[in-house]
Amino acid sequence: MNIVCIGGGPAGLYFALLMKKQDPTHAITVIERNRPYDTFGWGVVFSDQTLGNLVAADEQTARTILQSFNHWDDIDVHFKGRTITSGGHGFCGIGRKRLLNILQARCEELGVRLVFETEVADDGAIASQYGADLVIACDGLNSRVRSRYADTYQPDIDSRHCRFVWLGTKKKFDAFTFAFEETEHGWFQAHCYQYDGDTSTFIVETPEEVWRKSGLADMSQEEGIAFCERLFARYLDGHALMSNAKHLRGSAMWITFPRIVCRQWVHWNAVDGRRVPVVLMGDAAHTAHFSIGSGTKLALEDAIELARCFERENGAGIDKVLDAYQQLRAVEVLKIQSAARNSMEWFENVERYTAMEAEQFAYSMLTRSQRLSHENLRLRDPDYVNRFEDWIARRAFEQAGLALPRGQSSIPPMLTPFRLRGTVLKNRIVVSPMAQYSAVDGVAGDYHLVHLGSRALGGAGMVFAEMTCVSADARITPGCPGMYTPGHTAAWKRIVDFVHASSDAKIAMQLGHAGAKGSTRRSWDGTDLPLEEGNWPLVSASPQQYLEGVSQLAREASRADLERIRQDFVRATEAAAEANFDWLELHCAHGYFLSSFISPLTNQRSDEYGGSLENRCRYPLEVFAAIRAAWPADKPISVRLSAHDWTPGGLTPDDAVDVARLFKAAGADMIDVSSGQVSKKERPVYGRMYQTPFADRIRNEVGIPTIAVGAIFEADHANSIIASGRADLCAIARPHLADPAWTLHETAKLGYTDIAWPKQYYAGKQQLERNLERERQMAAASSGLTPQQVAARLLEG
Numbered sequence: 001m002n003i004v005c006i007g008g009g010p011a012g013l014y015f016a017l018l019m020k021k022q023d024p025t026h027a028i029t030v031i032e033r034n035r036p037y038d039t040f041g042w043g044v045v046f047s048d049q050t051l052g053n054l055v056a057a058d059e060q061t062a063r064t065i066l067q068s069f070n071h072w073d074d075i076d077v078h079f080k081g082r083t084i085t086s087g088g089h090g091f092c093g094i095g096r097k098r099l100l101n102i103l104q105a106r107c108e109e110l111g112v113r114l115v116f117e118t119e120v121a122d123d124g125a126i127a128s129q130y131g132a133d134l135v136i137a138c139d140g141l142n143s144r145v146r147s148r149y150a151d152t153y154q155p156d157i158d159s160r161h162c163r164f165v166w167l168g169t170k171k172k173f174d175a176f177t178f179a180f181e182e183t184e185h186g187w188f189q190a191h192c193y194q195y196d197g198d199t200s201t202f203i204v205e206t207p208e209e210v211w212r213k214s215g216l217a218d219m220s221q222e223e224g225i226a227f228c229e230r231l232f233a234r235y236l237d238g239h240a241l242m243s244n245a246k247h248l249r250g251s252a253m254w255i256t257f258p259r260i261v262c263r264q265w266v267h268w269n270a271v272d273g274r275r276v277p278v279v280l281m282g283d284a285a286h287t288a289h290f291s292i293g294s295g296t297k298l299a300l301e302d303a304i305e306l307a308r309c310f311e312r313e314n315g316a317g318i319d320k321v322l323d324a325y326q327q328l329r330a331v332e333v334l335k336i337q338s339a340a341r342n343s344m345e346w347f348e349n350v351e352r353y354t355a356m357e358a359e360q361f362a363y364s365m366l367t368r369s370q371r372l373s374h375e376n377l378r379l380r381d382p383d384y385v386n387r388f389e390d391w392i393a394r395r396a397f398e399q400a401g402l403a404l405p406r407g408q409s410s411i412p413p414m415l416t417p418f419r420l421r422g423t424v425l426k427n428r429i430v431v432s433p434m435a436q437y438s439a440v441d442g443v444a445g446d447y448h449l450v451h452l453g454s455r456a457l458g459g460a461g462m463v464f465a466e467m468t469c470v471s472a473d474a475r476i477t478p479g480c481p482g483m484y485t486p487g488h489t490a491a492w493k494r495i496v497d498f499v500h501a502s503s504d505a506k507i508a509m510q511l512g513h514a515g516a517k518g519s520t521r522r523s524w525d526g527t528d529l530p531l532e533e534g535n536w537p538l539v540s541a542s543p544q545q546y547l548e549g550v551s552q553l554a555r556e557a558s559r560a561d562l563e564r565i566r567q568d569f570v571r572a573t574e575a576a577a578e579a580n581f582d583w584l585e586l587h588c589a590h591g592y593f594l595s596s597f598i599s600p601l602t603n604q605r606s607d608e609y610g611g612s613l614e615n616r617c618r619y620p621l622e623v624f625a626a627i628r629a630a631w632p633a634d635k636p637i638s639v640r641l642s643a644h645d646w647t648p649g650g651l652t653p654d655d656a657v658d659v660a661r662l663f664k665a666a667g668a669d670m671i672d673v674s675s676g677q678v679s680k681k682e683r684p685v686y687g688r689m690y691q692t693p694f695a696d697r698i699r700n701e702v703g704i705p706t707i708a709v710g711a712i713f714e715a716d717h718a719n720s721i722i723a724s725g726r727a728d729l730c731a732i733a734r735p736h737l738a739d740p741a742w743t744l745h746e747t748a749k750l751g752y753t754d755i756a757w758p759k760q761y762y763a764g765k766q767q768l769e770r771n772l773e774r775e776r777q778m779a780a781a782s783s784g785l786t787p788q789q790v791a792a793r794l795l796e797g
Contacts, residue, residue, distance in 0.1 A: 001026050004132040006120045006145060008032025010296050011138035011282030013103035013112075015303035018057060020110040022311055029113040029130055036104065036116050042168045042202075042244065043195025044099060045176075045293035048090035050300070057304045061106045068102065069094050070194050074175035077362035078235065084362035088380030091176055091293075093195030099296075123148070123278060127271045134318070135269070135278045136306075138299070141258055143284035153280060154263035161348045163216070163254040164205035164290075167225065171239035173200050178365060179235050180350065186210030187350045190232050191291065202241055203290065204228045205347060208256070217251045224253065257344065260287045261337060265326045277322055281306070286333045289344035292369055298336060305329050338687060339369035345693075352700045356725055359391050364724040370689060374413070374719040386410045392723055400424050408754045414718040415747065415755060418461070418728060420669050420705065422634035423582050425461035425729070426504055428722050429743045432709060432733035433464035433510045433585070435476065437522040442472065442482030444491045453498050455736055456505040457758050459743030463505055464731070465492070467512040467587050470568035473536045474513035474593070477522050483511065483572040493579040500580070503758070508583035509576040510640070511569060511627070515593030516540040516554035516602070539565075541596040541619075542604040547680060556605070557593075565593065566623050573627040577635075584631050586624055589642040590677035594620040598659060599642070599678050601650045613655060617662050628667050638670035638707065639663045643694035646675065646682035653694055660698045671698050672707040672731065689717055696726035707731050715746035748772055 005012035054062040069092040137145035177192040191203040282299030346368035378385040389410035396416035538554035588594040596602040643656035673695035691710030699706040708727035718730040757765040
């Protein structure tokens, strides 16, 4: 083939040398607009895993790169005069110029033609000139090629909220260093790492608003650099900061990060009567925020994958090769971009976390992307994790008013106690309220006793009863439990008494009203479908039909309806207190009655209960105030909210923060943060712990405890969430359906034995722990790791 790479960065050079190595008969040309030794930026960072990929792709190039690397294991986080260090991270830094020179030399050695100081204005003309069968567009984040064929590539470009500047310094950092400094206008952070024998990269970043208030928009380049030198003087030890972008004037050296993702990566051009593919690679196709150091990694791995696709699909046709390339890389890029987005948003919102103490602030920063978990950190630096777990435990036991147990090993964060008002949970795991549709005339029977009782024995700190309806016409299905007759109260008290007598778990009642989502069949008979007979009238904030053309039409609730329903909630609250529940939750989520007031999608009222967010929250807040007055003062009330409607025009995470503030002001003790199920038009973005960022934001911006929910299914997830301060409790749903003793079993997998089991099950505890320890010992013998490291790796997946 004749191949032309437009752009002589890492992607184009590496792809060229890999393809030339694969088949020396390929005629490959790399065209670069700069001179051979020009480059912008300072150093680039790779993980040890990325280095392994380079070795596998071309050992000779990798060996030369490795000889030029500065390697380090530690990360230092400087915050409020403290330095927190964790090790074992395995990073390497190399100068961008040195990396390019190595790739250029290897290309020349293999016979790749390098053309410098040539601006490509027309990719079609270049393809014609070189007789190209394949054009690689690796012309960077400001790609001309991507812009020219935007209709094909369909790029989504999101300019982010921070300004940053790439600088360098002769100060040598012996760890990857993150430094945070507060000014009168807000917080700045520096990302620093050494990449050769005497030079370090020094990136300074701050939100746009802080940048402008600090006057940097009006400073010259020299003044801006001097500002950064003064601000970070304690870390520079008298060394100057340097810019290698002297051509930029003043504030132009401060840029915003463009997050780029393209829907398609291949455009077909007609060149001299032939179909020639123009393939995006590297920053032209996608970007990943510099805070996870993956831009160059992605570019090199794009090149590796496309070269492998040509090798694997040899003779299959270029269409199939390029389809395979996009499918394989798009998945990997999506994973990296998801992590990069989490990391980027953490740095954009540093102020959100500055109320934390240095220990937790540093841990939050380390785990910000959700790729680096608690057990992954343990693999890297077990001593750091043990110290941090001890710190978390001391604070948790103090908050709960309990004495810290002596003589125990470090306590996993999810097993630390938590106090809210007069209720103390033995740990941070709760069994989510999960609809079972197994009540008869609203009565919770033997099924509920076994279902909730077994999970109370299974180690969780608290079990939630499913959404319990405050009237017969508030039910979702005929199988939903209620709290509107004395018989309901007695049935629930039987279950509560069992939980209290047979376990040390607490039990919570969640009260709700189905609204427009009521009068439907049990889920296994058709989720959200209306009953075939025996329907009851539905009310909502405004007239609506949940399933368009299918569901019953709910009418707008009148003033009389609102008063009646409020009194129903009060009566149910009093009954829950009589049944001796430990905790109460008000359900204001998922499109049910109270949620229908909060979301603009379902509230079109023109009275004082509609319009502004404050008005839309008015009725749910009135209900909350009424039940708070009826509920014992020493027992907590949480509120379940949908923090995101996942559809245009719906409630946003910004709105959810304001809603949480209103409930906090009204006396709510905790927000149970979920999302969605308000509209069938929703388009959620799923993934591990995908709703945790909403709980994180509400907890740390509003200053109220939160419960995290959604795709939390491992102890590692829960420990990471609790330890980082993203939430105070973790609600586990589906894993508890599969395993009532989820908490006990996950704890055993951690290798932590200082947890109480029901005395009747103690023999099972001993056998499970022996079996797991035997597995760890055998794995350790074959891997060379310690049993603790094996446990961490098993939990890490």
